[in-house]
Amino acid sequence: MDSAALTRDGKDMLEYIAKFWDTLRERKPLHNVTPGYLTAPGVLPDRPPDEPEELKDVLADIDKYIMPGMTQWNHPHFFAYFPSSCSYPSIVADMLCSAVACIGFTWGTASEATLVALLAARNVATIGTTSVCSYDNLKELGEVCAKENLWLHIDAAYAGNSIICPEYRYLIDGVELADSYNFNPHKWMMTNFDCSAMWFKDCHLVANAFNVDPLYLQHKHDNEVIDFRHLQIPLGRRFRSLKLWFGFRLLGVKALQENIRTQIALAKEFERW
Incomplete structure (x- = not known):
């Protein structure tokens, strides 16, 4: 684990998350894209990078390509289904859960x-x-x-x-x-x-x-x-694919x-x- 990189990128990510929540009301609650928009030619590369990239570049792609396709469940104008019940304590706890990486299963379980x-x-x-x-x-x-x-x-x-x-x-x-x-x-x-x-x-x-x-x-x-x-x-x-994408990009x-x-x-x- 590169603790220096974790501290640096973790700080930048927390600031990104805080800004996201501060500007949530300004965003559209529903996406404005059509199915397959991410696979259109020239949108995303055909393969992951061999060398690591910078977090700022990944976050720029998040804003450019991923966020336009998101439905904002916690938006004040989103009244479908139910709110996704997110709070800063749960976000902080999720960070610790990821860091501790406890699987919490027995060998009798199956994926x-x-x-x-x-x-x-x-x-x-x-x-x-x-x-x-x-x-x-x-x-x-x-x-x-x-x-x-x-x-x-x-x-x-x-x-x-x-x-x-x-x-x-x-x-x-x-x-x-x-x-x-x-x-x-x-x-x-x-x-x-x-x-x-x-x-x-x-x-x-x-x-x-x-x-x-x-x-x-x-x-x-x-x-x-x-x-x-x-x-x-x-x-x-969960949005599990995002962390795999981050791993390819940052590592x-x-x-x-x-x-x-x-x-x-x-x-x-x-x-x-």
Whole structure:
């Protein structure tokens, strides 16, 4: 942990948050963008940076690209649903929760991403088991599942992070045969809990299974986007992707790769003992 960088950027972030709250009334309560605006050519780069960037540049992009797409739940003119009940004590406490990074679970629990896949799947392959970090042969399992018309889910929760390094991507040979795949950046990609990435070959199959569509949740873009509420058990969700995006921007891909390579080297050194 770079405590000097944390102190510097933390101060700037607190000032940004305070300014956000002070100017909340001046902002629009509803966004004025259309689905897909962030994926339009020239809006965001195609890949994360290799080298770290400055927080001021990230915050400038937040103002330019992210905030225009936000619905301000705590705006005094927002009367839909309920207020998101935010206060400065909860923000400060959230900072401490993130810093302490207590997972608070038992080994008898399962991640929601894996549970969601299991509700649709009947076969799970593992990339990096919890006990010994062993790997299943994805190609062999994938070919059998394809032949038998079985859903194949790949649980890469821990070791799937290693494929950010090109030299370890051979470990997912056969991933194209999977129907779903998940890994947890909070386990090995310098991102605090909780943050899981989940892919589906055909997300509509899962959306149909979890579809919750009462009148008060319907909107004019229903047929243009996949609502994440249809891909998970809870109705709401935290803005988890933002901290992953910050990690890529402020640390850079090279630092994330170096962290994994260093820990693998330490494991090999430990093995020699």
